[in-house]
Amino acid sequence: MDKYYLTSRGSFEQFLVSRLTESTIYAPFRRLNVLDYERVNEENVKNIALHEPLPATPLKTFFLPIRKNVTLDVNGSLPAIILGVPACDLAALDLLDAVYLDPAFPDDLYRKQREQTILIGTDCHSHLKHCHCTIYNINPFPERNCDLVLSGYQSDVFIRILSDKGQKLLKDMCSRIPVQEATAGDLETVKLKRMAVRDDITRQNQGLPDLKHTSTLLKQSEYWLWKKYASTCVGCGACAAICPTCTCFLLLDRPEFEKVRQLDTCQYPDFQRVAAGEDPLSPLTVRFRNRYLCKYVWRPERYKVSACTGCGRCIDACPGNISKNELLTELNTGEVKISQHA
Amino acid sequence: MPEAKNIYRPLKATLETVIDESPLIKTLVLRPEKEFSFDTGQFIELTLNGYGEAPFTPSSSPFVKDKLEVTIMKAGHVTEKFHQLTPGAVLGIRGPYGRGYPVYNMYDKEVVIVGGGCGLAPIRSLLYHLIEWKDRIKRVVLCYGSKTPADCIYKPLFRELNSIPKFEAHRAVNVADETWDETEGVVTVLLDKVNINVPDSVAVVCGPPVMMKFATQKLLSMGFPEDRIYLSMEKNMSCGFGKCGHCMMGEFFVCKDGPVFSYDEIRHLPDIWR
Numbered sequence: 001m002d003k004y005y006l007t008s009r010g011s012f013e014q015f016l017v018s019r020l021t022e023s024t025i026y027a028p029f030r031r032l033n034v035l036d037y038e039r040v041n042e043e044n045v046k047n048i049a050l051h052e053p054l055p056a057t058p059l060k061t062f063f064l065p066i067r068k069n070v071t072l073d074v075n076g077s078l079p080a081i082i083l084g085v086p087a088c089d090l091a092a093l094d095l096l097d098a099v100y101l102d103p104a105f106p107d108d109l110y111r112k113q114r115e116q117t118i119l120i121g122t123d124c125h126s127h128l129k130h131c132h133c134t135i136y137n138i139n140p141f142p143e144r145n146c147d148l149v150l151s152g153y154q155s156d157v158f159i160r161i162l163s164d165k166g167q168k169l170l171k172d173m174c175s176r177i178p179v180q181e182a183t184a185g186d187l188e189t190v191k192l193k194r195m196a197v198r199d200d201i202t203r204q205n206q207g208l209p210d211l212k213h214t215s216t217l218l219k220q221s222e223y224w225l226w227k228k229y230a231s232t233c234v235g236c237g238a239c240a241a242i243c244p245t246c247t248c249f250l251l252l253d254r255p256e257f258e259k260v261r262q263l264d265t266c267q268y269p270d271f272q273r274v275a276a277g278e279d280p281l282s283p284l285t286v287r288f289r290n291r292y293l294c295k296y297v298w299r300p301e302r303y304k305v306s307a308c309t310g311c312g313r314c315i316d317a318c319p320g321n322i323s324k325n326e327l328l329t330e331l332n333t334g335e336v337k338i339s340q341h342a
Numbered sequence: 343m344p345e346a347k348n349i350y351r352p353l354k355a356t357l358e359t360v361i362d363e364s365p366l367i368k369t370l371v372l373r374p375e376k377e378f379s380f381d382t383g384q385f386i387e388l389t390l391n392g393y394g395e396a397p398f399t400p401s402s403s404p405f406v407k408d409k410l411e412v413t414i415m416k417a418g419h420v421t422e423k424f425h426q427l428t429p430g431a432v433l434g435i436r437g438p439y440g441r442g443y444p445v446y447n448m449y450d451k452e453v454v455i456v457g458g459g460c461g462l463a464p465i466r467s468l469l470y471h472l473i474e475w476k477d478r479i480k481r482v483v484l485c486y487g488s489k490t491p492a493d494c495i496y497k498p499l500f501r502e503l504n505s506i507p508k509f510e511a512h513r514a515v516n517v518a519d520e521t522w523d524e525t526e527g528v529v530t531v532l533l534d535k536v537n538i539n540v541p542d543s544v545a546v547v548c549g550p551p552v553m554m555k556f557a558t559q560k561l562l563s564m565g566f567p568e569d570r571i572y573l574s575m576e577k578n579m580s581c582g583f584g585k586c587g588h589c590m591m592g593e594f595f596v597c598k599d600g601p602v603f604s605y606d607e608i609r610h611l612p613d614i615w616r
Contacts (some may be wrong), residue, residue, distance in 0.1 A: 070350045105349050105583035108573070156417075159548070171419040248587030252578055255392040255433045264586070272578045272588055275396065275418030278551055280577070280616040298593040 004182040005159040011047045011177040012157045027083040028055045051125040058244035059089035063113050071258040078275035079116040088133045090145040092244035094305040130312025134290040140197045151190040209332040214296045217331045232320035239314035240265035245307045266290050284335045308320035351391045352434030363495040369413045375391040376549025383442025383602045389434030394420035397579040401463035405469035413463035439582035440601050445466050452481040456557040457551050483536050484511040488528025490523045500568040530560040540565045548574035555615040568606035575600050
């Protein structure tokens with residue numbers, strides 16, 4: 001196993017408080033049934049919910065807010081630390097970076113925000129009903145796209161460095177709180193927990209095809225399948241808004257030739273309609289199918305990265321009770337699990 | 343290190359002249375605040391300050407850098423506003439974007455161009471390029487169709503083309519009137535009238551989707567190989583650089599990978615003519 005460092009939860013909280021003058025820190029907090037990112041302060045630091053799946057807001061929203069004036073320079077806010085990011089959301093950065101840091105047309109605002117933000121990923125110590133990251137080769141513990149990884153057990157905080165920014169932050173941490181190197185024995189519990197969660201997620205998704213097979217199946221899919229599953233779709237776009245990799249947008253015009261980038265989705269009517277009236281994504285069934293083909297066929301072919309990280313948020317968010325996993329399982333096995341679609 | 347360019351911010355351009363081409367189509371002659379280069383067939387995003395933006399392929403010569411002509415059909419609320427502009431107005435230009443016409447594949451070939459309606463705008467830019475290149479090509483045959491004689495745009499262009507050696511221009515209208523002494527019928531009828539040496543030719547098609555569909559089918563039936571039919575796929579290009587998703591067509595972003603595609607590149611996709 002790679003080198004890990006060890007500190008206590010109390011010391012780590014102390015470190016976060018001491019960094020508040022230099023950084024804006026976000027971490028997940030649980031309020032009633034909702035887990036979501038909030039700003040950390042001296043009072044709430046003890047309530048940070050590390051290792052719980054899954055913040056309601058995907059990580060993308062920090063870098064691609066729902067609405068932003070993209071012709072103005074970034075304001076001088078404090079560099080951010082985002083703590084408690086799950087592996088599925090970090091994996092989504094593969095696609096976000098490919099789109100927004102495209103060398104031919106780099107989005108400078110996105111680049112600056114990515115550079116100024118320190119990402120601290122955390123292991124998931126449990127999983128939700130619709131979590132299926134492992135089916136897409138993503139482990140429920142971060143392995144890339146962040147600066148530090150936190151793994152914990154009881155009052156221990158284990159820290160792994162994944163980047164130069166992470167190295168720098170750990171050095172700063174060592175100057176403020178006691179940090180020691182973790183031993184192989186210390187890490188045994190971490191390792192066992194990781195494997196247990198990983199295996200549980202794989203077990204609960206028996207029948208769900210892997211990425212490559214999903215792509216093959218979707219290319220062969222027939223219209224009746226889309227008609228059936230789109231029958232309860234209301235075109236609200238919640239699946240795309242909550243998706244860690246959906247980043248399509250609308251450019252709005254403002255005076256002084258300013259442009260505002262606003263999150264948009266192919267699930268909305270008229271997304272591709274041209275002035276003369278033609279709309280390649282009409283009717284709704286075609287729009288509904290488009291999102292699946294985009295995620296599992298077209299984006300992976302183009303960018304060589306996955307456009308679904310198995311977070312399951314789209315299933316939780318759907319007011320029409322449409323389960324992507326049930327659709328893909330039916331496509332794979334022919335078995336229908338849900339009564340409403342039977 | 344210089345500050346990176348903001349990809350969303352347009353260049354300003356002043357409207358110099360407005361030319362009425364037909365009851366629904368006008369050409370705006372713009373002077374950008376600095377020299378603006380594009381390849382024929384590439385497109386720009388034209389911004390009406392604070393109101394909206396729309397994609398257009400310049401209809402002017404790619405060899406002219408200080409002026410830019412954009413031909414606009416009144417089809418929606420943004421294009422209607424463009425039609426109301428008067429000289430002196432300041433507009434925004436982003437681009438040029440995408441992949442234009444593969445002029446190098448036209449070298450030493452006969453070029454058959456099929457255009458419909460306002461689809462003649464990008465083609466006019468290509469024609470200006472080919473006129474500059476007339477020593478490098480064998481022949482250019484333009485077949486253009488419009489609904490009625492009044493809808494025919496660029497009327498002086500046809501006289502000009504027919505006076506240039508190696509160039510010929512034919513027109514058809516769906517519904518003729520007493521003034522019309524050329525072909526009556528859909529544009530593909532013209533392809534039966536011209537004598538084309540298919541093995542030595544490339545074809546270019548630009549126009550409304552339904553016209554492109556039938557023109558492509560006609561060219562295929564004439565023996566044109568799929569990789570020598572070039573199509574201008576005009577979709578809802580918005581950002582211009584493959585990020586916003588509005589022009590996604592299968593794995594392609596029309597704004598970045600097109601707007602010009604050969605038929606063999608896109609024929610596998612569903613719904614390309616919509």
